[in-house]
Amino acid sequence: MATRFRLDIEGLRAVAVLLVVANHAWYWPTGGYIGVDIFFVISGYLITRALLHEKEKTGRIALGRFYTRRFARLAPAAIVTIAVTAGVSGLLFFGLTNAAWNRQAAASLVWVQNWFLVSIGNNYLESTGSASPYQHFWSLSVEEQFYAFWPWLLLLGWSGVAALSKGRSPHLRATVLWIGIAGFAIFLAYSVWFTAYRPASAYYATPTRVWEFAVGVIVATGVLSVSRRRSAVALRTAGLLAIVVAAVAFDSATPFPGATALLPVLGTAAVIVAAERAASERDFGRVLTVWPVRYIGRISYSLYLWHAPIIFFAAALIPGEPFFRGLVCVFVSLIVAAASYRFIEDPARHARVWNHVQDWLSRRRTWTRVGGIAVTAGLVAVLSAGQLNGMSLLPRVQPASVASTTWSSSGALAAALSKAAAATSWQPFEHMLSAPLAHVNHRGCQREPVGLAPDSNALNLICLPPESDTKRTAIVVGDSIAMAWVPAIQGALGSGWQVGALGLAGCPAASALTKEIRGLKTFVDDCAKARRADLAKAAAAKPDLIVLSSAVASMRFLVSGNTGDAAGAEWRQATVRSIESVRSAGVPVLVLGNPPEGRRPVDCAIRIFGPERCTATIPADNGIKRSAEQGAVRDAVVDGMTVAYVDPVPWFCTTDGLCPVGAGNLIIRIDTSHMTAEYSASLANVLRSAFDETGVVPDRAAR
Incomplete structure (x- = not known):
């Protein structure tokens, strides 16, 4: 079965990324974070559809080719984003701030940012804005982890069923369907339980999200279909309305991603299923195939990568009315994303070097390819485990040593606080701001x-x-x-x-x-x-x-x-x-x-401004x-x-109620x-x- 290009999928990607960007820029819609869940369903659908097509056409799945294409599609733009973000951070912020972010940057590079955020107790739904310019890499980490295990699980499932069939060739799509149904049931139950037990960790954890990919897997098998166009139009409209309702009605108090995530996830699945029959109908769903919407969907990956650091740095640099600042950030993000897609993402994905890599892999013996993949996976696992246990891929700066200071009296301390509250220079504190605080x-x-x-x-x-x-x-x-x-x-x-x-x-x-x-x-x-x-x-x-x-x-x-x-x-x-x-x-x-x-000094200590921003x-x-x-x-x-x-x-604090960032030379x-x-x-x-x-x-x- 051929895998035709789906215009509506580009439109869905646009809906997903715009919900996330709007939520980060203006904190509205309050449930805009469901855009990530839309992406997960789409990923499960597209990846499974491509793997099924390859297996049915060639009788095999070329793992080397699969992982090479995934790397070419995702890694170059992500690496550039992380590198540029680190460079801008180095110019704007002190070593204190950058040292705190080094581990997040490293975790993002090896696709374990979600687990790092779990390890430090970060709560996405309780935060007002991003905790760092790298926080949004958590969802990309979840996706990469899905890509890492799903082809192997598909092959293992196929081999297992074939062995049990005693020589009879099992139906490939039926096998994938049952794997998808099992994954949906098991991991949805786990997600509901873990979201109630530890909601902050559940938001980032990969197992609580697997069932969302599984919904995309089920849809990719073709078991769900609509025979009549009018029914398809109704289903697509209902799916889009489910997404809109979730985006507007959900907020930080909504338990997520437990059972409540079913609304946007099933809404996304409904849109994908219905569009097979409703593609040519003139209904509300046709907005997904309008060229501007499709273009935003096309650049959605670059837009997702770049919007978060742009919004983060703007919030640090531009005080005042958040609505206008959000407009500027969204406009700049769209321009940067378009440039990133045109000059980084698309060229990198189609670079000839990947063909050479795939040719080289195809000439290797099976055990060589599997061994190479195993070694690579093991190296990533070791680096990831080390990252989560305190090792950083980037140099870690030792805490600053400060000469022992003891205030002689409350009067001397009060005078130092008053002086700090009126200070316009970081000079007294630069030594402590150069490294992590103890x-x-x-x-x-x-x-x-x-x-x-x-x-x-x-x-x-x-x-x-x-x-x-x-x-x-x-x-x-x-x-x-x-x-x-x-x-x-x-x-x-x-x-x-x-x-x-x-x-x-x-x-x-x-x-x-x-x-x-x-x-x-x-x-x-x-x-x-x-x-x-x-x-x-x-x-x-x-x-x-x-x-x-x-x-x-x-x-x-x-x-x-x-x-x-x-x-x-x-x-x-x-x-x-x-x-x-x-x-x-x-x-x-x-x-x-x-x-x-x-x-927090890590938030407000910016080189080009004075310490009054931290008061x-x-x-x-x-x-x-x-x-x-x-x-x-x-x-x-x-x-x-x-x-x-x-x-x-x-x-x-001073007698006027001002609480400065430091006193004397101490933070x-x-x-x-x-x-x-x-x-x-x-x-x-x-x-x-x-x-x-x-x-x-x-x-x-x-x-």
């Missing part, structure tokens, strides 16, 4: 609450200091924000103290039921259980001081859904419960507030949380406990909320003064 993870004592075994011996030995007759003991309990305070607390208490830490990632010290940004299904219960265990462990250790601290973000993820003052009231009660839970220790408790959130104001909910914790401390004092609250806001934050290790250590003296003012901290001298 984050604090106190001796490995920040753990994931999911599946945590709080009673482990390792936890006792590492995170809870041993009893000492000569030193006092403090134990810090809370989330990653609490862990970031440990260097400051150790410096403030001095050498006569030993500081332990019980940290739970994303799980606050306040006994509130909170969700987690990655949407882990069991997080709420796991966090509550692990927090109770940590608070009990801290009280049982009978330290001289217990410090509780939490991120403001947890107050935004309350299971109750409360916001504003209602969230504050709930947080106040939750903080009281945590304070009460350590009453049995009979020791003072300090509730230490969180640093006000600001802008933030204090978020409103930070004040609500501060008032709630102060109220909880008053309640506990009334109840007879020795408790105090320490407000750290003056150590991060304050590693991201929006966590202190750098250097800045935390620099606060030892001001925190010591704050401890003294509370009147509840025992004498800092040794026992």
Whole structure:
């Protein structure tokens, strides 16, 4: 059966890419991310149709030819995009930013960007815009992974059925159909389950998307067809409407890609099936074959590659009204995509060198070809595994070393913050911006609450200091924000103290039921259980001081859904419960507030602008949380406990409420909320003064 060129497929590609581009440029349509799912169905359909045609025509599938054509079609334009993006990043951003993106660039080069984003806990649907100029390579990675295994699975399935048929030649399309149906059923069920269990990871994971390719596989077998033109027109119209409804009705709160993805996926399949019979009808679906739409579909791959870095860099360089900026970005993206297609993508795909490669492969023995493919696949697998485990194909810059800085007093720090807020030059911070910032993870004592075994011996030995007759003991309990305070607390208490830490990632010290940004299904219960265990462990250790601290973000993820003052009231009660839970220790408790959130240096530190772009104001909910914790401390004092609250806001922001990116020659934050290790250590003296003012901290001298 011949594989005729499908004009409507070009039109569908245009619909898919325009939905994605519009969503990235204007955040509308809110469900524009379904464009990726349209691409997946189209890919499953076209690749399977081509493989079936080759098998039926020649009796074999030339794997070398298949992979050569895939590489020629996809790799050259992608490599150029990554190279140009890296070059522009190097000109605009400091080493800090580029070091953070190096691994994403490398992951994109070896087509494992989706798994890298899973490994760092990136949440596509919760982000406002791209987290990096390489983030969109996740979907291309999923496609390449499908291309890597699908021809082999098809051949294995064919061989297996042939062996079971005892000499009878099995029907090729029937075999592929059953493989497609099995893949659809198994991976759709997995997608529904995993999307409910870990939605952030499910969005990027290849297994949750395989069933979408399987829909394209099923359509490619020809088992689905429409005999009457009017029925085909109705089916195509219904398919397009399904895509439109999904694009407009879906948003970041829609569970995806579970069962809800059936709407755009089946809509795409309906359009492909119906167009076989409805191609010549004058209905709404004919828009897919209009020349301008088809041309956008033709350049859709280049448009997808280039639009994301263009939008990303524009957002960093052009502040102001996003609608106008989006218009400019889309216009520029179309021009760049057209040029990329004309001068890179199309010439590279038809270059004669690929014919030579295919001829060379065809002359090799089967075992040589299979061995070469196996070695290549193994090399890619090793590089990919190394990439996900911390190795980078690009040079990794070591964290900057900064001379030890300790603020002599809160007045000296306030003066430095005021100077930084008024600064117009990056000069004081350039040394720290040249390399990754050091984050604090106190001796490995920040753990994931999911599946945590709080009673482990390792936890006792590492995170809870041993009893000492000569030193006092403090134990810090809370989330990653609490862990970031440990260097400051150790410096403030001095050498006569030993500081332990019980940290739970994303799980606050306040006994509130909170969700987690990655949407882990069991997080709420796991966090509550692990927090109770940590608070009990801290009280049982009978330290001289217990410090509780939490991120403001947890107050935004309350299971109750409360916001504003209602969230504050709930947080106040939750903080009281945590304070009460350590009453049995009979020791003072300090509730230490969180640093006000600001802008990430990796986002706002741009060479051609000044540090004022990184200056933030204090978020409103930070004040609500501060008032709630102060109220909880008053309640506990009334109840007879020795408790105090320490407000750290003056150590991060000016009296006018401006929060600069740094102070002195130190960068304050590693991201929006966590202190750098250097800045935390620099606060030892001001925190010591704050401890003294509370009147509840025992004498800092040794026992």
